[in-house]
Amino acid sequence: MGVFDGLARLFRRTESVPPVMPATFHPEGLAEPDDADMTGLFVTIGVESAVVDQPAHDGRAHFCVGNDKFQAIAEEAAGSTFAIDYQDSKGNLSRRRITMRELYTNGERSYVQAFCHERRAARSFRFDRIVEVIDLDGECHDPRQFFIEALGLEFPTVATVSSPTKPPASPVRYEQSAPRNRAAGPDVRTTDKPGMAQRRAARDGLRVLVALARADGELHPEELEVILDYIAEQCDLCGIDMMEPDRAALLPYLKRQQPSSDILSECLLALNAAPRIQQRLLIRFAMMLMDADGVQDPAEFNLIMRIQQELAG
Known part of the structure; x- marks a missing residue:
């Protein structure tokens, strides 16, 4: 079991909570079962x-x-x-x-x-x-x-669209998925729009932080700033610049993020295999995140402290 596995218990509290929409939004056409x-x-x-x-x-x-x-x-x-x-x-x-x-x-x-x-x-x-x-x-x-x-x-x-050389797999159980491959160097493409390379570089960590921030049911502006700062430092480790247009483009992306536990299980698997410096960076910003809105959840705090102690060992 990796050092981040205990985080998964927190994610299940809010993964199925519907996103907040304007008061004018109303679900419709759901009286009959889906096709x-x-x-x-x-x-x-x-x-x-x-x-x-x-x-x-x-x-x-x-x-x-x-x-x-x-x-x-x-x-x-x-x-x-x-x-x-x-x-x-x-x-x-x-x-x-x-x-x-x-x-x-x-x-x-x-x-x-x-x-x-x-x-x-x-x-x-x-x-x-x-x-x-x-x-x-x-x-x-x-x-x-x-x-x-x-x-x-x-x-x-x-x-x-390329065809795989091996036979197609059976239906996948997401909680058993293996971590995706990550490029060792900067992942910058000529067609990238602002924020795209940055969210690829910090993909796993930013989703974990968003899930932690949503643990109280709300994503606060102060928490968003902490997550943006984390992305900037993670990009710096990867040799990718992060400018103001990138931060502006990342903000609505973060607001839309409400990762489910199966998505986060993939992130945790990848983070368990990440370099120690990246793990420490995530823990540092997780601690900052808990202080960002002025409210500390004891369960979150105790879990982060245990992980921090294990990483320091």
Whole structure:
């Protein structure tokens, strides 16, 4: 067990808490059960666009793409929370709040796998059936424009989607996922918009800090500043500059973040393998975070102190 494993207990307290939306927002169209193709899609090999129900044995529905032409492209967007207007396969419209887990695409058709706060369960949404995105401030957006500009995603064409050389995996239990590979050097791309390289560099730590900050049910402005400062120092360790336009772009990204325990379990696995200097940096900012809003949760404080003592050993 790694030094960060105890943090996972804190995350489950608020992972399914619906995001705060303007008073004018109201969920709609949820009187009837969701379509079967929203409760756990499995895109089968060799059958174009075919889907079957694939519930996980723990009672939660997970989205798994078995077609080797599909790939996941939303690692940086995982944990982003917003609302959508969605039209299902029967033409029924619904409005609901979701926390994004992944976006799968083959360059032509894409699926959003997310936690639906109205259903309190995992759901899958075909991207071309998302009619509108409603951000946390109530502003409405074209879905594709929002995913590209606000979430920083790129939709590849069919030609750019690579096929894996190994057979597709069975449906994944996220809590058992292995940590993703991390580049050793600076991860800066010529197409990067402000804040993109910085959120990649600090991805795991910033999600842990956001989850800790939300443990009391609210993300305070003072806590956001602490998290931004953490990102800046983590970027400095990685040799990536962080300027004011980057901080400005990161602010709405952090406000949308409401990472679930399965996302955070991946972050914790990666942090357990991170260099000690990065672990110490995260602990230092976790301590600062608890003081930022002037309120200390005893359970959080005791846990951070135990982790700090173990790292110092």
